[in-house]
Amino acid sequence: MKKIIASLVAATLTLSCLAPSAVAQDYAKYSPEAMDKELAKIATSRLGVLVPMRDNVGLSTDIYMPKGAKGPLPTILWKTPYNEHKLKGGTYRYVLESVKRGYAFIVQNERGRYFSQGKWEILGNPQTDGYDTLTWIAGQPWSNGKVGTLGCSSSAEWQLALAGMNHPAHAAMVPMSAGAGIGKVGRFQEQGNWYTGGVPRNLFFVWLYGVDNPLRAELPASLTDEKLRARIEAYNDLDPSKPKVDWNKQIKHLPVDQMLTSMGEPPATFEDFIHRTPADPAWRKGGLYHEDMGWGVPALWFNTWYDVSIGPNLELFNVARAANTDKEASANQYAVVAPVPHCAFARLGPDTVVGERDMGDTSFDVDGAIYGWFDRWLKGDAKAFPAKTPRVQYYMMGENRWKSAAQWPPQNAKPMRLYLRSGGKANSLYGDGRLLPEAAPAGEAVDRYRYDPMNPVQTIGGGDCCNGGVVVPGAFDQRPIEARSDVLVYTTDPLDKPVDVAGFVDAVLKVSSSARDTDFAVKLVDVAPDGTAWIIGDTIFRARYRDGYDKPAPMQPGQVYTIRPTPITTATRFGAGHRIRVEVTSSNFPKFVRNLNTGGPNESEKDGIVADNAIHHAGEAQSYIELPVLR
Structure with missing residues (x-):
């Protein structure tokens, strides 16, 4: 009987994080035109705002706020190196859902990307640009001074180094599949997933070809008029289409350090990184998070078993819990681990197949957990994310069911x-x-x-x-x-x-x-x-x-x-x-x-x-x- 009661309690605790604070709209079923219409109905938009950094570089920022909102608003910040000025996909759905729930939602380009000024650096200078952006948001008359950061992959990785700075406005964060933002933590010294065990991974060579663009077009630095920039943004994207590459062939190219320049690419980030060793001091000068930086932000981590960096991700979860540079932050670290690939949380549901293997019913209310988390820390609603929520909720593959634990690895x-x-x-x-x-x-x-x-x-x-x-x-x-x-x-x-x-x-x-x-x-x-x-x-x-x-x-x-x-x-x-x-x-x-x-x-x-x-x-x-x- 004790075992049965314990199982029921564990199931209740697991489900406690699944219940959303309000029913989420299934925007995934909306057409792009319907989403545009919905956004115009519920939101006031300011596009192309240049948020000034400490070195006078402006970061292009789109701001979406509930129409007719009264009183200061909590803010969710989504920072990205990708072209999200024309909203689409998951970002669009988060904008709509967040505005509907009473949040201001900000989409900001990293410096040197699209309509942002300056030279791009991988992770977008999180310790300066991220900090300055939080300061700017907290100082706006429509802000309640509390900001939550949200995003997956590149939109999560920059959050980590920022969390070490403990900005007073950085009230909560939801990093999803964030491993490429980790330098050295515990047993892992992968320097942003550039290595595993000192062996370089090929994925970053491909990724940098698509993202790093030293020949990019950009607007004149003198063009600061917000309305004109918004108008230009409406019919331009500054998103070049690079020549397509047969990567199955090109990935075999030797020597490795000429993989991109052999195609005519100018030297850039790849050529700077490829000759570093895992212990090169240069890794400390970028935007990576390292274990000695402390931790200052409550975090709800979303990770996946078939991700590129599940090990460093869970090691960092433990580092954040043990840091105690901010005791409240370390005491409020929660993790969810799903049985899917990198950032594939939308695939959770009945009859999930990962690769060729049936993982069963992997259903998990990801959005309900995210908004419960933000309601707890940005709106002060303690009931939105109950204290009894398990610290770790993970999917046990093979058994094909969600389980919970108080720590990672589980104590038993x-x-x-x-x-x-x-x-x-x-x-x-x-x-x-x-x-x-x-x-x-x-x-x-x-x-x-x-x-x-x-x-x-x-x-x-x-x-x-x-x-x-x-x-x-x-x-x-x-x-x-x-x-x-x-x-x-x-x-x-x-x-x-x-x-x-x-x-x-x-x-x-x-x-x-x-x-x-x-x-x-x-x-x-x-x-x-x-x-x-x-x-x-x-x-x-x-x-x-x-x-x-x-x-x-x-x-x-x-x-x-x-x-x-x-x-x-x-x-x-x-x-x-x-x-x-x-x-x-x-x-x-x-x-x-x-x-x-x-x-x-x-x-x-x-x-x-x-x-x-x-x-x-x-x-x-x-x-x-x-x-x-x-x-």
């Missing part, structure tokens, strides 16, 4: 270690690799494979985004990869009962190589009774950084080293009859840049060499994976 998550074992022939799905709870005795054979950077292991699914279509994120069958002899495959026997994993999954590998440097990629897989091998998560690590990102060192042929990849972060049930599988290889392309195995400046090299790599798992050289299992 305990480590379960599984050792990589074989008779020396773990190569491919058809080898003898096994995952066992017992460590191998001395003398057990070593698993060897040959990694050729000119024939890398292909990426199939997993967490990714924004990559021009070269990788489709989500859960896909990994058997086409596991058929390769350069992929080591380790699998448990079928499980007698379900194993629930929730937290950070750690791998420790004992490795050697014939090369001076190489990569080691790890993948966690759920094998269904019919043999389908669903990817749960993956990670990778560049061997030269095994002693620290600030201490790169070559490998010596034949010497055994310890590699600790950054954790895989997930919540998934391995059902009864399923098997837990781990794959180990040395590439995951095109998600990650290939290591050419030379030990030299990889990004500026064109020719690679073949590496003979090995995974050791005998005696003192044990390789294993540690799963956070709910007990």
Whole structure:
């Protein structure tokens, strides 16, 4: 009976965050013309307002307020590098819903984008431009002095460094899929997702081609007349169409540092970043959030399991809770984690399929939670977001249901270690690799494979985004990869009962190589009774950084080293009859840049060499994976 009561209480707590403070209009069903008509009916709009920054650069800002509003208004700020002057999609729906609920809603272009003045820098100078914008909003006669920041991806990432500044008007924030705004937090030093384990990710090369535009057109700085700027904005967008690129072909270009200039692009942000190491001090000079910056804003985090940076996102959630530079802020951190790709919250609902896998009914009232949160902090309605709301609401894949916890990982998550074992022939799905709870005795054979950077292991699914279509994120069958002899495959026997994993999954590998440097990629897989091998998560690590990102060192042929990849972060049930599988290889392309195995400046090299790599798992050289299992 106690267990039944506890389950009912947990379900009630989970649903408490799902109930909106008012029923949201389903604007997704509106045509663009109907949305324009609705906006004209309910809102007063000011377009093209140049909000002055401390260096006299003006940021183009569109302001939408409820018609006939009386008294000061709370404000929701959406800052973006994208073209949102012509409202569309999710931004339009948030504008309409927010105005209907009595909020002023602001859409602002980052500096150097579209109608904003100045030179663009990635994340839009959050610590200065963000701070100055909050000061400007709080000083307006229509403002109640409380601002909430909202957005997904780029519209979320800039919020993080700003939160460290604890601006008095920054009352609350909703960062959604915000990982690219994180520099170093805890075990993750990805510098805005530029790296995983010191290996550059290809997605940013594609993204920067579309966003960074040093040849952009812009209005004269002397044109400050608000009405004229609004009129120009009505029939111009300053949104150039760059030549289309076949990214499936271009992503293979070597050397990597010429990937964009080889197409005729002028040098810009990519060329500035590509030669940095993960420990380069230059990462501290941009707009990234780092763990020593403190935290000053209550936050409702929305994240997804198949995102590019779910690990850093949940690590930052913990950092914000522990910071205590502002005790009220640290005491009010909440997280929601959904089983979809980057920013795909609109896909939550009945019969959700992610990649090729059925995730069941993932319904969650995202908008209800967001507006309850803002009503709590911007309007002072404590009942809108009840204090009993669980700190973490997460979707347990495999079990296909929402669950809640007081912390991340859940308190009842305990480590379960599984050792990589074989008779020396773990190569491919058809080898003898096994995952066992017992460590191998001395003398057990070593698993060897040959990694050729000119024939890398292909990426199939997993967490990714924004990559021009070269990788489709989500859960896909990994058997086409596991058929390769350069992929080591380790699998448990079928499980007698379900194993629930929730937290950070750690791998420790004992490795050697014939090369001076190489990569080691790890993948966690759920094998269904019919043999389908669903990817749960993956990670990778560049061997030269095994002693620290600030201490790169070559490998010596034949010497055994310890590699600790950054954790895989997930919540998934391995059902009864399923098997837990781990794959180990040395590439995951095109998600990650290939290591050419030379030990030299990889990004500026064109020719690679073949590496003979090995995974050791005998005696003192044990390789294993540690799963956070709910007990």
